[in-house]
Amino acid sequence: MKTITKDKIVYTFDKENVPVERISSGETIRIETCDCFTDTVTSEDDLMMDLDFSKINPATGPIYVEDAMPGDVLKVEILKIDLEPLGIMAVGEGLGLLGEHVTSAQTKLFPITNDTVDMFGLTLPLTKMIGVIGTAPAGEAVPNGTPDEHGGNMDCTIIKEGSTLYLPVGVEGALFALGDLHALMGDGEISVSGAEAAGAVEVKISVIKDYALPTPSVLTKDFFATLSSAETMEAASKDASKKMIDFLVSNANLHFNEAYMLLSAAGKLAVCQVVDPLLTMRMELNREYLDTLMGKEWSK
Ligand code: CA
Numbered sequence: 001m002k003t004i005t006k007d008k009i010v011y012t013f014d015k016e017n018v019p020v021e022r023i024s025s026g027e028t029i030r031i032e033t034c035d036c037f038t039d040t041v042t043s044e045d046d047l048m049m050d051l052d053f054s055k056i057n058p059a060t061g062p063i064y065v066e067d068a069m070p071g072d073v074l075k076v077e078i079l080k081i082d083l084e085p086l087g088i089m090a091v092g093e094g095l096g097l098l099g100e101h102v103t104s105a106q107t108k109l110f111p112i113t114n115d116t117v118d119m120f121g122l123t124l125p126l127t128k129m130i131g132v133i134g135t136a137p138a139g140e141a142v143p144n145g146t147p148d149e150h151g152g153n154m155d156c157t158i159i160k161e162g163s164t165l166y167l168p169v170g171v172e173g174a175l176f177a178l179g180d181l182h183a184l185m186g187d188g189e190i191s192v193s194g195a196e197a198a199g200a201v202e203v204k205i206s207v208i209k210d211y212a213l214p215t216p217s218v219l220t221k222d223f224f225a226t227l228s229s230a231e232t233m234e235a236a237s238k239d240a241s242k243k244m245i246d247f248l249v250s251n252a253n254l255h256f257n258e259a260y261m262l263l264s265a266a267g268k269l270a271v272c273q274v275v276d277p278l279l280t281m282r283m284e285l286n287r288e289y290l291d292t293l294m295g296k297e298w299s300k
């Protein structure tokens, strides 16, 4: 298996970035990642405000996927997430949903032991996930801190081991990259960081052709979720829901009103994060319902 080392990083999803590796469709690779501070936080004295903000949210890559052409869908199966045994959290004045209440910046280091993190008298099971993951957009470069249609900093708790992420291919080769692993993150990520950790991810990457699967989207063992990022939660909610409805109308022989009612009756609108430059929401629907309506081969 090819391994991409974590010295090969970018801070933007940009069609001009030079690929650091080429893989075939269907290949499994291991991608090592720095933490979101590019491994520069080494003690609780390193505060968020003192960090070099040009070195936030590195992603390892980009990786050129053979046969990936604009308009295709990139299927990313997340096989394994390994973390270094240290989680880092930081708060700072003005940062996050309630930043106006933060009176002094603080950094805390949390050792990871036995797949748990001890925090404030609690033993929390790890919720390992990937914060930044995406492809290069066809248009202007997007900084890694911003989520959008290409993926990026979606900070979505279901982008985890065992999930499959579907991303758009904007440019030839897709130029895939990922980083910003979390040992823990709650839905919303309200203080602006999860328990940030360096680590490595094994992914199997395949190109899907001639199939208008909505992107970005995530398939877990239980449900399918369409994601959207926008300036407000309302706008992101509308777009995430519309993506699912359009998919049902195109593939499940439902009228708009019927798909609208189905999501209102059985969908789950959920928050990914509310602290990045665009906010990310998702609409989840039980995958068994999609299997029943479309046949099991709908997910490729
Ligand atoms: Ca993030």
Ligand code: CA
Residues within 6 Å of the ligand: 036, 131, 180, 181, 182, 192, 193, 194, 196
């Ligand atoms: Ca993060």
